[in-house]
Structure formats: structure tokens, C-alpha cells
Amino acid sequence: MSILAIISSLFLPALISCILLFALYKKVDAYGAFTEGGKEGIRLSISLLPFLLGMLVAINILRASGFLDAFNHALAPILSFFSLPPDLLPLMLIRPISGSASLGMLADLTATYGPEHFISRAAAIIQGSTDTTLYVLTVYFGAVGIKKMGRALSIGLLADVAGMTIAIIITIWYFS
Amino acid sequence: MVNLIWIFMILFGIVYSIFNGTIDDVNTAMFEASTQAVQLIIGFIAIFTFWLGMMEIAKRAGLLDQLTRLTRPLLRKIFPDLSPSDPALGFIMSNLTANFFGLGNAATPFGLKAMSALQEQNPNKNSPSRSMVTFLCLNTAALTLFPTTVISLRMSHGALDAMDIVIPAFLATCGSCITALLLDRLFWSFSKRRKKV
Numbered sequence: 532m533s534i535l536a537i538i539s540s541l542f543l544p545a546l547i548s549c550i551l552l553f554a555l556y557k558k559v560d561a562y563g564a565f566t567e568g569g570k571e572g573i574r575l576s577i578s579l580l581p582f583l584l585g586m587l588v589a590i591n592i593l594r595a596s597g598f599l600d601a602f603n604h605a606l607a608p609i610l611s612f613f614s615l616p617p618d619l620l621p622l623m624l625i626r627p628i629s630g631s632a633s634l635g636m637l638a639d640l641t642a643t644y645g646p647e648h649f650i651s652r653a654a655a656i657i658q659g660s661t662d663t664t665l666y667v668l669t670v671y672f673g674a675v676g677i678k679k680m681g682r683a684l685s686i687g688l689l690a691d692v693a694g695m696t697i698a699i700i701i702t703i704w705y706f707s
Numbered sequence: 708m709v710n711l712i713w714i715f716m717i718l719f720g721i722v723y724s725i726f727n728g729t730i731d732d733v734n735t736a737m738f739e740a741s742t743q744a745v746q747l748i749i750g751f752i753a754i755f756t757f758w759l760g761m762m763e764i765a766k767r768a769g770l771l772d773q774l775t776r777l778t779r780p781l782l783r784k785i786f787p788d789l790s791p792s793d794p795a796l797g798f799i800m801s802n803l804t805a806n807f808f809g810l811g812n813a814a815t816p817f818g819l820k821a822m823s824a825l826q827e828q829n830p831n832k833n834s835p836s837r838s839m840v841t842f843l844c845l846n847t848a849a850l851t852l853f854p855t856t857v858i859s860l861r862m863s864h865g866a867l868d869a870m871d872i873v874i875p876a877f878l879a880t881c882g883s884c885i886t887a888l889l890l891d892r893l894f895w896s897f898s899k900r901r902k903k904v
Contacts, residue, residue, distance in 0.1 A: 551764070561764045568761070573755070575755050579751060587744045592724075634856060641861065679835070687847040690883050691847070694880070697878075
């Protein structure tokens with residue numbers, strides 16, 4: 532596992548060095564490009580705020596009302612059969628439907644358990660390794676006027692289930 | 708869909724808290740959540756500015772085009788219906804490369820162009836062609852090297868090493884992509900067999 536840890540910490544500096552060396556070789560104005568791209572980054576982050584805020588408020592209301600705990604508690608016996616922490620279930624259910632809602636849930640779990648907890652890590656890996664299937668299909672098919680999603684939807688959702696299962700197994704294996 | 712879920716979450720939470728006697732907690736939670744969201748976005752600004760800046764250098768230096776060219780042979784295997792000179796292939800490659808580096812917003816325009824190029828050759832305009840299904844399966848499986856939002860969120864919460872999830876997340880995303888592609892092939896051969904009978 533220590534080799535993976537070394538790769539993990541060397542990965543980003545190596546990637547950045549590659550990009551910069553390539554820019555030097557191609558005589559690109561790297562600093563100018565960096566600041567241009569950075570502006571786009573600021574715009575993008577700010578535009579995310581209303582979505583994230585709206586979803587975080589809704590999730591926090593559900594959590595503060597005690598409903599999320601009751602829900603998790605009710606499902607705990609079934610989920611523990613699959614050795615799945617019940618706290619991950621709301622995130623897994625909403626992940627294919629809304630990216631900002633699942634991001635809000637990830638934020639909530641990370642704040643509740645701390646970033647080094649197994650649940651936070653598993654949630655982060657689930658969020659990072661899957662996409663908002665329904666949103667992607669709606670936007671892409673909608674743009675060309677196709678109304679029948681057909682097998683694209685079944686494959687997308689099945690792949691989500693598989694991806695989340697793999698994500699949890701990998702989290703257990705990688706961080707133990 | 709998202710609209711209804713959102714309304715339901717809030718209304719249901721409020722009604723539940725009235726019966727559960729937790730209405731005061733709900734009152735504080737609303738405003739705590741708003742503050743929390745703003746703090747998170749400040750963390751996002753840090754990462755997004757840095758990462759999109761780096762990616763802009765890579766784009767201008769032609770690094771993304773280079774990668775697109777490298778993945779061409781692989782993509783031809785994944786999309787057997789498309790001819791090697793098909794314009795859709797170029798858009799598909801740019802879309803997947805942008806997604807791969809965590810540039811979701813840059814990826815969408817390429818993806819939409821790929822879809823309309825595919826739709827032009829689609830014999831039945833109301834239902835998706837085989838290549839469209841394959842393309843969207845790859846997109847929903849989210850082959851990402853660098854999940855920007857997740858990493859910035861972990862940094863905002865003071866993770867000791869926010870990058871520690873990059874490798875496991877990459878392994879997981881590879882797993883879901885391979886699953887999606889296998890399912891796609893499987894479903895496709897089933898539907899072909901059904902048509903023959």
C-alpha cells in the first residue's frame with residue numbers, strides 16, 4: 532500500500548510538471564493561460580453556490596428533523612446484511628438523480644464524521660466515480676430531441692449500482 | 708424531478724420535525740447550512756481556480772489534442788459503427804478527454820456536438836442509435852481522473868490528505884466504465900438476436 536501512497540502524492544506534482552514542460556516546449560504563454568483559466572474557475576465556483584446552498588438547506592432540515600436518522604435506523608438491519616453503512620444509502624439513492632443534492636449529502640457526511648472517517652471516504656469515492664445519470668441522459672437526449680431513453684437508462688443505472696458497489700469495496704481495501 | 712424532490716425534502720422535514728419536537732433544531736439548521744455552503748464554495752474557488760488554470764495551459768499547449776489523438780484506436784473499438792473519419796468521433800474524444808480531467812463544463816458542449824453528429828446518421832430519429840447509447844453509457848459512468856469538486860470539498864473540511872481518494876476513485880470509475888461498456892455490448896447483442904427471431 533505504501534507504493535500506492537507514494538504514487539498518490541507524486542501524481543499531481545508530476546502532472547503539473549508535465550503540463551508546464553510541454554507548455555515551455557510549445558512556447559505557450561503559460562502564466563497568461565493560467566490566469567485566464569483561473570477566472571473561469573472563479574466564475575464556475577460562484578455559479579455553484581445557489582445549487583449547493585439550496586440542497587444543503589434541504590438536507591440539513593431533513594437531518595435536524597430527525598428523519599434521516601429514523602430512516603437509516605429503519606433500514607439498518609437490511610443494509611447490515613450487505614455490510615453497508617446505512618448513512619451512505621441516501622447519498623447512493625440520490626446520486627443518479629441530482630449532482631448538487633448528492634454533493635450536499637457528501638458535504639453533510641464529511642462534516643458529521645470528519646474527512647478521515649470510512650463513511651466520508653466511501654461517500655467521496657462514490658460521488659467522484661459516478662455521474663448524475665438522469666441529468667446526463669436528459670440533457671444529451673433532450674438536445675437532439677430523442678424522448679426514448681430505452682436501454683441507455685437501464686445500463687446507466689445498472690452501471691451506477693455496480694460503480695457504487697466497487698467504490699465501497701475499493702474503499703475498504705485501500706484504506707485498511 | 709429534482710424540483711419535486713427538493714420541495715418534498717424541505718416540506719417533509721418541517722412536518723416531521725413538528726411531530727418529532729425538533730422544530731428548533733430545524734430553525735438553526737437552515738441558517739447553519741447556508742453558512743456551510745458559502746464556506747464550501749470558498750474552498751471550491753481555491754481548487755477550481757488552480758485546476759482550471761492548469762488545464763487552460765494544457766489546452767493551449769495542445770496537450771488535450773495530443774491525448775485525444777492517442778485514444779483514437781481505442782475509441783474505434785468501442786464505437787464499431789462509426790467510420791474512422793466520422794466527425795462525431797472527434798467530438799466524442801474531446802468530450803471524454805475533458806471529462807477525464809475534471810472539466811465537466813468544458814465537456815458538455817463537445818458532448819452535445821457529438822450527439823447531433825450522431826443524430827444526423829441515425830435512421831430512426833426518435834430512438835437512440837447504438838453509438839449514442841454507448842457514448843452516453845461512457846458519460847454516465849464518469850471516467851474521471853480528478854474529481855475536482857470532491858477534492859475541494861474534502862480540503863474545505865480539513866482533510867489531512869484530500870488527494871488520498873484520487874487513486875481509489877479512479878479504480879472505482881474504471882470499474883463502472885467497464886461494467887457500462889460490457890452491459891452495453893450485452894444489451895445490444897440481445898436486442899439484435901431478438902430482431903432476428
